[in-house]
Amino acid sequence: MSESSLPVTVIGGYLGAGKTTLINRLLAAEHGKRVMVLVNDFGAINIDAQLLESADEDTIALTNGCVCCTMGNDLYMAISDAMKRTPRPDHLIIEASGIANPQKIANTAISDPDLTYNGIVTVVDAENIDDLLADPMICAQVGDQIACADLLVVSKSSDLPIDLRDTLERLSDSEVILADDMQSLLGLTFSDLSSPPKNVLGTHHPTYTQWQYQGDVCLDRNDLKELMLKRPRGIYRAKGFVRSPDGSGWRVQVVGSTISIMPEVSCEQTIMVCIGSTMRFDKSACEAWWAT
Amino acid sequence: MSKITVFKAKKIVTMDPSRSEATHVAVQNGKIIAVGGADCASDLGECTLNDSLADAVLMPGFVEGHAHLMAGAMWKYAYTGFHDRVDPHGILHKGRTDIETVISELTKHERALSPDTPLVGWGFDPIFLPGERLNKGHLDAISTERPIAILYSNFHVMCVNSPALALAGFDEFTEVEGVVMGDNGHPTGELQEMAAMFPILHRLGIDFRSLAQSEQSLRDYGLVSRNAGVTTITDLYSTMTEDDLDEMIRITSEPNFPVRIVPAIGAAGADPEQTAAKAKAWSAKSTDRLRLGSVKLMTDGSIQGWTARVKAPGYVGGQPNGIWNTAPAEIFAMCEVFQREGLQMHIHVNGDEASEVALDALEAAKEKHPENNRRHILQHCQMMDYDQLKRCAEHGASVNMFSNHLWYFGDQHVALTIGEERAERMNAARTALDLGINLAIHSDAPVTPLAPLVTAWCAVNRETMSGRILGEDLQISVDEALYAITLGAAHSLHLEDEVGSIEVGKAADFAILDQNPYEVAPTELNKIAVLGTVLGGGVHRI
Structure with missing residues (x-):
């Protein structure tokens, strides 16, 4: 399943939630990807000196091929530049400002044919989220950041207190993981859905699961759309090619609540791959869903 | 000693309270050395008469306190x-x-x-x-x-x-x-x-971005300024880099560049300590035509886009309250750093909740760092009413009001955004002046066209596009409006000792007009034609 367009993940979350910490870890992790990150504030990126290849006024290059750039005052210029960069990055991560609605940035990835939407990850600070949601000045914007997320990452906590889970469930039905669970984050974000889940950090049990179908299923657009709308809840990302009755086909992309179905000139075989965290993703539910 | 040029005009409106009118102004080394009649400079040295402006009215070059390079x-x-x-x-x-x-x-x-x-x-x-x-x-x-x-x-x-x-x-x-x-x-x-x-x-x-920061955009900015009689103009959210700055210094220093530019560095989304360090370092690079050192803070969005933060009862159509482009907590943090560093702040405030937060933040910053006494300036101030303006007066901040909104969007504000009562008190220039606040008025070009005399007309008449008068009690006089587009705006930019009036010692910056604004009906202010400008004694005819 080759893919020419550039996957984009947007990292959202209020001021001080831990976005920069998360980005530092994504940059430094052993994911084998040439990741490019666009950040607001360069000063906060403290890269381990051993990983540092070079740094100038607005770019840090790492020995693992990753690059971190400031986006200055013009996010869209920075995205444009990233798309023209050679060698082209394997994955683009954009840090939304602490006050921004990440959906607006994500919409760019949804709309541009050379970009692929890969989800909004919103970081939630376990220590102060209740105060923020009680502040009439800011609660609506903080709530929107959570509501638009495909994946919620809870920082500054070693577990997920029941009160916090309830709060987040009230605002979003997206998956919640802890910031310390890097394996889930890396797997859900970077896995290219073309090979079985890798053991990213070298532990024995992957914390995310993949389900795959290959066969002759043939659907028109409306039926396909309806089927995708009924997908099991635990699917975080899905990707596939589906044959159409007229001999052409459809390219399907799902991230969180976003579904994209675009025509393909030809499609010889239907392929569908779904991924989700082991906690929420049930392969048998997938089988049952697809069988309908 | 370099030569003296004496400009002869049909009338010179000086905006200097000690000598409100003249017919001649003498210029040497770009500065005004005498104002008066034909012989005003005759005992100062050899004079050359320039009578190319003899049929025109001269005013101090207009000062546009809120516009953008674009x-x-x-x-x-x-x-x-x-x-x-x-x-x-x-x-x-x-x-x-x-x-x-x-x-x-x-x-x-x-x-x-x-x-x-x-x-x-x-x-x-x-x-x-x-x-x-x-x-x-x-x-x-x-x-x-x-x-x-x-x-x-x-x-x-x-x-x-x-x-x-x-x-x-x-x-x-x-x-x-x-x-x-x-x-x-x-x-x-x-x-x-x-x-x-x-x-x-x-x-x-x-x-x-290239529309905002390129050689062509800078040259065109000079030309649109000249066409509007503007000799000092802001760029109120500068995104320039170090390289852009060198280029800007080079171009604005060319002998024929027609306007002084006052960029304020955009502060949103960056560490205020870094912004402050940049503003201070660049301040030292200021030239005669490029004045650096101030910063611009964002707060909310726009009223006509329903993104301004407004207090109860909110928008009349029931739209949700607007959005912060900078969170209140960040506004407080930025104000404190910039106050500590003695930098002038321009703070964008459209809705009344945003202006309230800005005032709170300015007061908190001043309490922590009372040693710095630089006047700050609230920009747009569209919904500030008596209580907030009173606080502004106590704080010593200037206001720069978006008077053009009354004409361009006034009817929409009545019908669609904040309703009749609050629309009638928008851009309350009268209230600000009555409280003794230093007032400027602006176009926010390119949002509305750059034309200070039209902006003055808007503040004087408060007429909307449909012809209604919006808040008659808040109209200001022609004299007050002309002050706002010259000395008022100059004062807000800390340039009142250099520009804004035609008096000895100031820069020879003039607007060349076809009529005297004091001699036309107040409803005809917007019909006065601008023929060009004089900047530092150099004539720029359209």
Whole structure:
């Protein structure tokens, strides 16, 4: 399943939630990807000196091929530049400002044919989220950041207190993981859905699961759309090619609540791959869903 | 000693309270050395008479306290707006008052373009054009091969033709927020907000930053300033880099560059300590025509976009409250750092909740760092009423009001945004003056056209486009309005000792007018023609 367009993940979350910490870890992790990150504030990126290849006024290059750039005052210029960069990055991560609605940035990835939407990850600070949601000045914007997320990452906590889970469930039905669970984050974000889940950090049990179908299923657009709308809840990302009755086909992309179905000139075989965290993703539910 | 030039005028309106009128002004080394009659400088040395302005009225060069560098650069694209506008070269472009005219003018423009250039238009505003909305059908009638993109006046919406849609792959299968679909399930050509516009902008090479920061945009900014009689202008959210700064110093230092520029560095999204360090370092690089060292803070959005933060009872249509572009906590943190560092702050405040937070933040910062006493300035101030302005007076801050809104959006504010009562007290220049606050008024060009005399007319008459008077009690006098576009604005920028009036010791910066603003009816202020400017003694005729 080759893919020419550039996957984009947007990292959202209020001021001080831990976005920069998360980005530092994504940059430094052993994911084998040439990741490019666009950040607001360069000063906060403290890269381990051993990983540092070079740094100038607005770019840090790492020995693992990753690059971190400031986006200055013009996010869209920075995205444009990233798309023209050679060698082209394997994955683009954009840090939304602490006050921004990440959906607006994500919409760019949804709309541009050379970009692929890969989800909004919103970081939630376990220590102060209740105060923020009680502040009439800011609660609506903080709530929107959570509501638009495909994946919620809870920082500054070693577990997920029941009160916090309830709060987040009230605002979003997206998956919640802890910031310390890097394996889930890396797997859900970077896995290219073309090979079985890798053991990213070298532990024995992957914390995310993949389900795959290959066969002759043939659907028109409306039926396909309806089927995708009924997908099991635990699917975080899905990707596939589906044959159409007229001999052409459809390219399907799902991230969180976003579904994209675009025509393909030809499609010889239907392929569908779904991924989700082991906690929420049930392969048998997938089988049952697809069988309908 | 360099020579003295004495300019003769029909009348010189000085704005200097100690000598309000004159007929001659003597200039040496770019500075005013005498003001009065024909012999005002005769005992100061050898004088050369310049009578090229003898038929004109001179005023101090106008000071525009809130505009953006982009104002000149848009003219590289085809104008499609409803109102008459003058381009940087002084050519009048009549407003396109119906879709047919928009299309026929664009068609003329298209015929002159080279084959591989996209056709880009700007300034279109459907709010003024009843009937069918602009769509790809209209634009396909111009060309079905050349990509066409028409940017709307608010920069949040555009309309494109079929070849442009194809470039971005937008078709009946597209499900993207902002890509408007017609009844037939195909895109209409209208694209709303940046995410939907980006694929086209990216592919047609339109980037807003180069419109704001390029050699051409800077030169055009000089020309639009000259055309409006403006000799000192701000760039109120500068995104320039170190390289841009060198270029800007080089160009503004050319002998014939026609305007002084006061950029305020944008502070949103960055560490305030870094912004402060940059502002201070750049302040030391200031030149005669480029004045650095101030910073611009964002708070909320715009009232007409329903993104301003307004206090109860909120928007009359029940829209949710607006959005913060900078969180209140960040506004407090930034104010504290900039106050500590003694930097002047321009703070954008449209809604009354935003102005309240800005006042709270300024007061908190001043309490922590009372040793610095630099006047700050609240920008737009559209919904500030008596209680907030009183606090502003106590704090010693200036206000720069968006008086042009009364004409351009006043009717919309009554009907659609904040309703009649609050619309009537918008941009309360009268209240500010009664409280003794230093007042400036502005255009926010290119949002509305740069034309300080029109801005003055708006503040004096408070008339809307439909002809109603919005808040008659808040009208100000012609004298007060002229003060606001000269000395008031100069004072707000800490330049009152250098520009803003025609008096000895100040820069020889003049607006050249065809009539004396004190001798026309207050309702005719906007009809006075600007013939050019004088900057530091150099004449720039249109």
